[in-house]
Amino acid sequence: MNISRKEFLRKIQELEFAVIELNLFLDTHPSHQQALADYNRLTQELMNAKAMYERQYGPLTNFGYAPSQYPWQWALTPWPWEDDYDCKEDMPCGYMKKS
Amino acid sequence: MQAIPNPNAPMNMANPYPNPMAMPMYNMPPEIQLARAYVPDQPYERLFPLNEALKKGTLFPNLYQPYMQKRN
Amino acid sequence: MWIYEKKLEYPVKVSSCNPTLASLIIEQFGGADGELAAALRYLTQVWTMPIPQAKAILTDIGTEELAHWEMIGTMVYQLVKDLPESKIAGTPFAAHYANHGKSPFPHNAAGAPFTATYFNSKGDPIANIYENMAAEQKARATYEHLIRLSDDPGVTDALRFLREREIVHFQRFGETARLLQEYMDSKRYY
Numbered sequence: 001m002n003i004s005r006k007e008f009l010r011k012i013q014e015l016e017f018a019v020i021e022l023n024l025f026l027d028t029h030p031s032h033q034q035a036l037a038d039y040n041r042l043t044q045e046l047m048n049a050k051a052m053y054e055r056q057y058g059p060l061t062n063f064g065y066a067p068s069q070y071p072w073q074w075a076l077t078p079w080p081w082e083d084d085y086d087c088k089e090d091m092p093c094g095y096m097k098k099s
Numbered sequence: 100m101q102a103i104p105n106p107n108a109p110m111n112m113a114n115p116y117p118n119p120m121a122m123p124m125y126n127m128p129p130e131i132q133l134a135r136a137y138v139p140d141q142p143y144e145r146l147f148p149l150n151e152a153l154k155k156g157t158l159f160p161n162l163y164q165p166y167m168q169k170r171n
Numbered sequence: 172m173w174i175y176e177k178k179l180e181y182p183v184k185v186s187s188c189n190p191t192l193a194s195l196i197i198e199q200f201g202g203a204d205g206e207l208a209a210a211l212r213y214l215t216q217v218w219t220m221p222i223p224q225a226k227a228i229l230t231d232i233g234t235e236e237l238a239h240w241e242m243i244g245t246m247v248y249q250l251v252k253d254l255p256e257s258k259i260a261g262t263p264f265a266a267h268y269a270n271h272g273k274s275p276f277p278h279n280a281a282g283a284p285f286t287a288t289y290f291n292s293k294g295d296p297i298a299n300i301y302e303n304m305a306a307e308q309k310a311r312a313t314y315e316h317l318i319r320l321s322d323d324p325g326v327t328d329a330l331r332f333l334r335e336r337e338i339v340h341f342q343r344f345g346e347t348a349r350l351l352q353e354y355m356d357s358k359r360y361y
Contacts, residue, residue, distance in 0.1 A: 138345020156335025
């Protein structure tokens with residue numbers, strides 16, 4: 001896969017967001033077959049994408065949801081509030097910029 | 100003034116709800132009671148492409164009600 | 172049991188340092204209609220919900236609200252993290268800084284600390300679900316106030332996402348209200 005870590009994470013965020021939406025819809029419509037089929041299809045895609053991401057960049061989820069390479073990756077990979085997603089390079093947090 | 104669409108008008112399948120706010124009455128309970136609040140049931144229709152859904156904050160075009168900022 | 176996922180629900184992109192805006196959006200980190208109050212409100216109400224759909228929607232929306240709380244905290248932090256202290260003095264963020272430094276802390280934009288009096292769990296399913304519908308509307312209104320106050324395109328973008336989530340949650344609670352009413356009628360509860 002030739003995309004950057006951030007692009008890959010963005011794909012996972014898109015997939016997971018769709019799954020969240022379908023999950024909430026199904027909570028109040030548990031017998032909706034089309035929504036359930038869409039949920040299952042996207043869940044499979046999300047699981048595959050996460051497994052691939054985690055092999056390359058370390059675990060997204062703790063407590064036994066993904067194995068870790070040496071050394072313990074969970075503590076060492078970036079935390080969400082340290083991740084600048086895709087803005088920081090071209091938009092540095094320069095106080096002077098806004099005055 | 101925007102005309103309020105007739106909820107009983109025949110459905111155009113390409114665009115079943117020209118005004119997504121206007122739901123046909125069959126999305127409401129058949130019998131409604133006083134002193135209760137009702138929200139129409141959401142019909143399961145078209146979904147946004149996933150990248151668009153994340154940007155918009157919903158997967159469902161019929162629930163998308165963006166904020167239009169008043170200029171003053 | 173909860174599992175943490177090491178990513179934000181929605182990527183936030185703060186455009187520049189902005190202590191004034193940090194001091195405003197903190198309303199949704201620790202204010203009456205903020206994300207922490209929402210999460211605790213829904214997650215506290217699950218025990219006394221009589222139908223499975225209501226238990227599910229409260230658990231799931233309550234969990235999503237925690238992810239929104241994380242987004243707001245991240246924006247507050249990113250708006251001030253690279254700021255020299257000399258640039259904080261004289262801004263509305265200075266009062267926050269005096270106590271908490273650059274750490275986000277759950278209080279509202281006026282500085283009042285978070286309190287459990289911001290929400291309730293009545294042990295009554297209908298009273299609870301109507302409170303939740305009102306809470307979603309109040310949060311939507313707060314986001315609109317913040318969007319009007321924001322001069323940072325990245326923050327505004329995330330606020331618009333969060334505002335739309337309030338609309339989706341309102342719809343789900345509305346559907347839950349109807350399921351609860353049908354259930355209560357079938358039990359001749361009231």
